[in-house]
Amino acid sequence: MAVEMSSKGTSSTSTDRLGFLNFYFCCFLSLISSSSSSSSLVVAASPSPSQQLIISRFQQYLQINTAHPNPNYQEAADFILSQAKSLSLESQTLDFVNGKPLVLLKWPGKNPHLPSILLNSHTDVVPAEHHKWSHPPFDAHLDDHDGRIYARGSQDMKCVGLQYLEAIRKLKSSGFEPTRTVYLSFVPDEEIGGHDGAEKLADSDIFNKKMNVGIVLDEGLASPNQNYRVFYGERSPWWLVIKASGAPGHGSKLYDNSALENLLKSIEIIRRFRASQFDLVKAGVKAEGEVVSVNTVFLKAGTPSPTGFIMNLQPSEAEAGFDIRVPPTADPASLERRIAEEWAPVSRNMTFEFKQKASVYDKFGKPILSATDSSNPWWALLEGAVKKANGKIGKPEIFPAATDARYFRERGLPAIGFSPMANTPILLHDHNEFLSKDEYLKGIDIYESIISAYASYIGDTKDGASREEL
Ligand SMILES: CSCC[C@H](NC=O)C(=O)O
Numbered sequence: 001m002a003v004e005m006s007s008k009g010t011s012s013t014s015t016d017r018l019g020f021l022n023f024y025f026c027c028f029l030s031l032i033s034s035s036s037s038s039s040s041l042v043v044a045a046s047p048s049p050s051q052q053l054i055i056s057r058f059q060q061y062l063q064i065n066t067a068h069p070n071p072n073y074q075e076a077a078d079f080i081l082s083q084a085k086s087l088s089l090e091s092q093t094l095d096f097v098n099g100k101p102l103v104l105l106k107w108p109g110k111n112p113h114l115p116s117i118l119l120n121s122h123t124d125v126v127p128a129e130h131h132k133w134s135h136p137p138f139d140a141h142l143d144d145h146d147g148r149i150y151a152r153g154s155q156d157m158k159c160v161g162l163q164y165l166e167a168i169r170k171l172k173s174s175g176f177e178p179t180r181t182v183y184l185s186f187v188p189d190e191e192i193g194g195h196d197g198a199e200k201l202a203d204s205d206i207f208n209k210k211m212n213v214g215i216v217l218d219e220g221l222a223s224p225n226q227n228y229r230v231f232y233g234e235r236s237p238w239w240l241v242i243k244a245s246g247a248p249g250h251g252s253k254l255y256d257n258s259a260l261e262n263l264l265k266s267i268e269i270i271r272r273f274r275a276s277q278f279d280l281v282k283a284g285v286k287a288e289g290e291v292v293s294v295n296t297v298f299l300k301a302g303t304p305s306p307t308g309f310i311m312n313l314q315p316s317e318a319e320a321g322f323d324i325r326v327p328p329t330a331d332p333a334s335l336e337r338r339i340a341e342e343w344a345p346v347s348r349n350m351t352f353e354f355k356q357k358a359s360v361y362d363k364f365g366k367p368i369l370s371a372t373d374s375s376n377p378w379w380a381l382l383e384g385a386v387k388k389a390n391g392k393i394g395k396p397e398i399f400p401a402a403t404d405a406r407y408f409r410e411r412g413l414p415a416i417g418f419s420p421m422a423n424t425p426i427l428l429h430d431h432n433e434f435l436s437k438d439e440y441l442k443g444i445d446i447y448e449s450i451i452s453a454y455a456s457y458i459g460d461t462k463d464g465a466s467r468e469e470l
């Protein structure tokens, strides 16, 4: 693969646009909210000169503002390409979509016939409400007292992208040579669905005809305790809008089947369902990724007036939007029936549409899950490698939200979600997202161990494609 740089891209700046304009009333519930808490002040050890360089490279990447809706993808791509150059990795910029460079790096293995390893990370981040942060979200401020690096993307997931590269730097300087080829993909647009990023890569000729990928690593979540979290599947996003219509009428009149009365009945029913699922999690019967979540993300009704809303007119239309997440083990047909019969029934003058409805099944009609038993040797290798680097791994889980891993799993490829952040509150998409420098450095050692184990593995893989032709 030749080194080639893509043509110039966008430049941009703006950070604080949260797209909250609405003519009716509108409410927004944070999808993943967690407390930005914590807690004990630990005085950080001073880093060695080489650790300082590692941390400063992480800060540089975090300082590139790749927040939607105007991510500066070109600057991020240029930064990754400069790192690749310093590591003598082969590089290629894939411009599947104008202005959205996807950087693909390659560390060729000694046996090019063995299925390769793909280390994936996304370069985009979600927006931040700057004024609600204790440090500006694109300063990557390192707090000298507790060693925390505050930045949007510090957990999700610029940490992982650079940890891959730092691990390779260490492996290279120790003289390690991979047997399997290692690819790294730095993809755009994960946060808005991945259609112009990982999905295009997974559909491409280069991926399907050249790369011969056998295992994909992608993002996971921070763990507040000492065990790293690992993910073998994820819930499918269904974004549902339900609409009610009814006769308008005077604000003083009591009558049946007004649009808002009908919508509110549905909202009540949906809330009861939500509570039943949440109770299973609260009782410890099921994990977060094993129940159907449903959260109201907007409500829209009313007749606007220059001072707000007309107050004595009952509107003839009302709608609500829901973010629903469906576990791969759920029965999607029964949920669809519930929506049609209970949440948006014709009998209450209601209709519904999906803005997004990802299948829970792969192309073979099976739930999209990566095997965690002995049929998938990459699990045991990952566990062993983490242990070897003095890390601990929890039980495999279903990722509660969506990641790019689904585009690879859909094709029958094993994919593992893993972001080595232990002893860290879960702050993705939250204010004051941070990662401590020590956890970041530890994560590099963990990846060094994983990449070394994966790239040296010459055993059989499930697809039978490996050939021991050393
Ligand atoms: C419809 S794909 C959306 C992807 C997004 N990923 C991370 O937050 C999510 O909402 O889960």
Ligand SMILES: [Zn+2]
Pocket: 122, 156, 157, 190, 219
């Ligand atoms: Zn992410």
Ligand SMILES: [Zn+2]
Pocket: 126, 156, 191, 428, 429
């Ligand atoms: Zn995210």
